[in-house]
Amino acid sequence: MAALKKSFQLKSRDFMHAGEASISVQNMLKQIGIEPALIRRVAICAYEGEMNAVTHGENGNFRIEVNTDKIILDISDEGPGIEDIEKAMEKGFSTATEEYREMGFGAGMGLPNMETNSDRMDIESEKGQGTRVVMRFSLSPGSRKNET
Amino acid sequence: MIGEYVTFQLDKCTGCAHCVKACPTRAIRIRSLKAVHHPDLCIGCGECLRVCPEGVIQSNVESRFPLDPDKTNAAIISPVLYSQFPDTMPCDVLRAVKEMGFDHVVDLSFHLEMFQFAVEGFIAQNRETRQAPFPLISPICPVVIRLIALKHPTLLDNILPIRRPAVMIADDVRKKLQSIHNITASEIEIFHITPCPSKALSQEMVLKDEIGSVDRTIGINAVYPELCKHVENIREMELDIYDTDPFANIPNARGPMWSKSGGEINPLRDEGMLSVSGLQEIRRCLEKIEMGVFDEMNYIELRVCPQGCLGGPLTAVDRHMAKQTVQKLVRTFGVNRRLPPYKLQRLYDRGWFFANIRPSDLTGYYPDQRQALTIDQMQEIENLLSLLPGIDCAVCGAPDCRTFAEDVVRGRARRSDCFRLREIDNGKEGDT
Incomplete structure (x- = not known):
């Protein structure tokens, strides 16, 4: 079965290049004719995830896999981890410092946004061990323009 | 016809590929040492015009314009024109254009103010309900609209569905001229003097509403040499602050300010507005809007040309000089509001500002020329x-x-x- 895989290394706190993996994914999905509304959902999730890994994590890894029936975004880092995942999922909850908030991040909407925009989201995290977020999007027949 | 904004004179082409690299939609290739242009991907941005070292590429905006003496000729002036003549009053620039043989010259200041009123009105009306998708995107730059139609179709709904000032005014002027001179619409020719290479096809402008609003477009660079002489003559004359042309209004600096990046949103009251200019910046910005980065913003002004419209390819004066001229004009003439809000509100409530066809109808504007x-x-x-x-x-x-x-x-x-x-x-x- 055809599968397209691509991965990117994310550099910690490199805000100059943060977002580039997401943009590259966005462009790739456009080229293979994924339905625009779905691309937008993937792009929002990709960007939030990428920013989280760049902001909080070390040695971030960003992977995308496109199969005929689904898209998987797998973003992981070796950062501080999330202490209380349930709490982190609450809208508006944020551990961001004042400095990050001033940059426009850390409004506490990242994870809730990612959950709303993906079809399924799984978080694995342990304090001090890093975080891995896997998001899945199902590709229904017709969500691509030229299904072969 | 999509994309016929430029013409390549291939006999001069050396195959240097400068244009190939500059094109944001990758619409040009070199084959057998000559440029091959794919007009179905062209958004009329004019980047290729800027970089071609051999002068192979030309804008299809008219450079010569014999006026038809049997017609009533009116020229709508892009506010960028004022920025091309330092230390000259805007009304004198209008007089100089008239000296070129136009029956009427039309200043946009009031219509810019009307447009800006409609922007504020639309934001206020939709901010709480969030019925319209935010951030709203300015409908002014036609290249941005086409870039969105081609590359970011999900953002078409974000384009503010308000008619552009030049279109509002063209319709107004045509009606007014008919009643003043008691003539039919076909006896009127409306010109747009513009810095923008992308308005070449007045029949194929951004929104379908705009079809036929302007009859012919001329580049500022084409009129500049002759205009300079007239401006010089007028500068020699005594101060004359009275004008006889009903369409000349009395320009303030709202127009000049509009021509530089940020000038559209600057006079607005609302918070949450961004202005972005330059092709690279715009491409990045559109990608970010699509990723939800600017969801909290209300309105984004996007201008493809560096520094705004005064950096357009069809200008005559260095854009930094032009910017300086604009700053002086703003200090001298100000950008005050001059129209009564209750009258504008009445127009707004009547739906006068709104485009009949929403930008989202541009979805099929660029047919699926690239099979996925x-x-x-x-x-x-x-x-x-x-x-x-x-x-x-x-x-x-x-x-x-x-x-x-x-x-x-x-x-x-x-x-x-x-x-x-x-x-x-x-x-x-x-x-x-």
Whole structure:
């Protein structure tokens, strides 16, 4: 079965290049004719995830896999981890410092946004061990323009 | 017809590929040492005009304009024109245009103010309900609209559905002229003097509403030499602050300010507004809007030309000088509001400002000229990319290695067009 895989290394706190993996994914999905509304959902999730890994994590890894029936975004880092995942999922909850908030991040909407925009989201995290977020999007027949 | 904004005079083309690399939609390739343009991907941004060292590429905006003496000729002046003449009152610039033989010259200041009122009105009306998608995107720059239609169709709904000032005024002027001179619409010719190469086809402008609003467009650079003489003459005359042309209004600096980046949103009261100019910045900005980065913003002014419209390819004066002139005009004439809000509100409530056809109707504007790739083809591109030199040298005729790989996979280029692949395929290094 055809599968397209691509991965990117994310550099910690490199805000100059943060977002580039997401943009590259966005462009790739456009080229293979994924339905625009779905691309937008993937792009929002990709960007939030990428920013989280760049902001909080070390040695971030960003992977995308496109199969005929689904898209998987797998973003992981070796950062501080999330202490209380349930709490982190609450809208508006944020551990961001004042400095990050001033940059426009850390409004506490990242994870809730990612959950709303993906079809399924799984978080694995342990304090001090890093975080891995896997998001899945199902590709229904017709969500691509030229299904072969 | 889409995309016929520029003409290539290929006899002069040396195949240098400057245009190929400059094109944001990758609509140009070099084949047999000559540029090949794909108009179905062209958004009329004019980047190729700027970079061509041989003068091969020309804008299809008219450069000569014999006026028809049997018609009533009116010229709508892009506010950028004022920025081209330092230390000259805007009303004197209008007089100079009239000296060129136009029956009427039309200033946009009041219509800019009306447009800006409508922006504020629309935001206020939709901010709480969030019925319209935010951030709203300014409908002013036609290249931005086409870039969205081609590359970011999900953002078409974000485009503010308000008519552009030049369109509002063209309709107004046509009606007014008919009643003043008691003539029919066909006896009127409306010109737009503009810095923008993308308005070449007045029949194929951004929104379908705009079809036929302007009859002919002329580049500022085309009128500049003659205009300079008239401006010089008028500067020699005594101060005259009275004007007899009903359409000349009395321009304030709202127009000049509008012509530089930020000038559209600057006089607005609302918070949450951004202004972005320059092609690279705009492309990045649109990607970010699509990723939800600017969801909290209300309105984004986007201008493809660097520094705003006064950086347009069809201007005559250095854009930094022009900016300086604008700043002086703003200090002297101000950007005060001059129209009574209750009258504007009445127009707004009547729906006068609204475009009949929403920008989202542009969805089919660029037909699916590029068949989507299959997953296998996409993987093939990635595989090919790992063999390519990755230096984007453009010797193959494509702007960059990724585009070349795509061309090969789509059967539009040969592997042997790339020097590196040629080496590999000839077995010189033998490792594939």
